[in-house]
Amino acid sequence: MSKNKKSKSKPSELLKRSPKQEAISEEQPQESPERLSKEIYEEELNRLHIELVKLQEWVKYKQLKVVVIFEGRDAAGKGGTIKRITECLNPRVCKVVALGTPSDHEKTQWYFQRYVAHLPAAGEIVLFDRSWYNRAGVERVMNFCTHEEYVEFLRSCPEFECMLQRAGIVLIKYWFSVSDEEQEKRFQERIKNPLKRWKISPMDLEARSKWVEYSKAKDDMFNATDIKQSPWYVVNSDDKRRARINCISHLLSQVPYEDVTAKKIELPPRQSELEYVRPPMQLQNFIPNVFE
Helix, strand or coil: CCCCCCCCHHHHHCCCCCCHHHHCCCCCCCCCCCCCCCHHHHHHHHHHHHHHHHHHHHHHHHHEEEEEEEEEECCCCCHHHHHHHHCCCCCCCEEEEECCCHHHHCCCCCCCCCCCCCCCCCCCCEHHHHEEHHCCCCCHHHCCCHHHHHHHHHHHHHHHHHHHHCCEEEEEEEEECCCCHHHHHHHHHHHHHCCCCCCCCCCHHHCCCCCHHHHHHHHHHHHHCCCCCEEEEEEEEEHHHHHHHHHHHHHHHHCCCCCCCCCCCCCCCCCCCCCCCCCCCCHHHEEEEEEE
């Protein structure tokens, strides 16, 4: 037997918390320095964007398959970080997956099946904005799955992820940790801002009322799935700017890459002096100017 093979745990053992996991709690967030200034943030983000493009080209060049999972409480900053990662990348290479509630048909399938359909092909990066870990969080707390289904998930998830890695997938998992005070502040901002109000759903409000239950669910999830082959990386996200910079920097460190971007690009000469007459502009439907 391989020394690295993880022995199976009994269902009752999966629900016990280890001392390591007791230390990971949103109720006692890791202390951070003062909030990062906008000037420093934008300068560093620009530098990281350049590196992300290099990573993208390396993934294409080496035909790698990369999966990055983003989990955490509502308003923890997952979506904002994903946006900063993708805004400089080719959407044909880096894709975001944010699945909704499973259909009646999907509920009859193997639990992981609808996620497998979105795994990357060679030369692709897939970012999961929430993932199969829904079963360990919202489905457990809101009783959307049975206890047996939940325990089976904790048992089979590490095996599933090791299977993905054996198939050549680079798997990276992030948990965005936000304090209750900061989450409250962000919720209030969303309520007051008409541009952000859509971000709050009835489920978010109900989850807010079950803060401790979610804490317990997260601790149990870590206890069962934070393994050597596929560890969880916790992002302290009370400061959004620091969280984004820290997460992107760490992501770049997890996939060794080289700069294979084109060193010099020269534009070919444009066609000219051909017998071409453009049709009259008034025959085309131009949109009106808002400001004259």
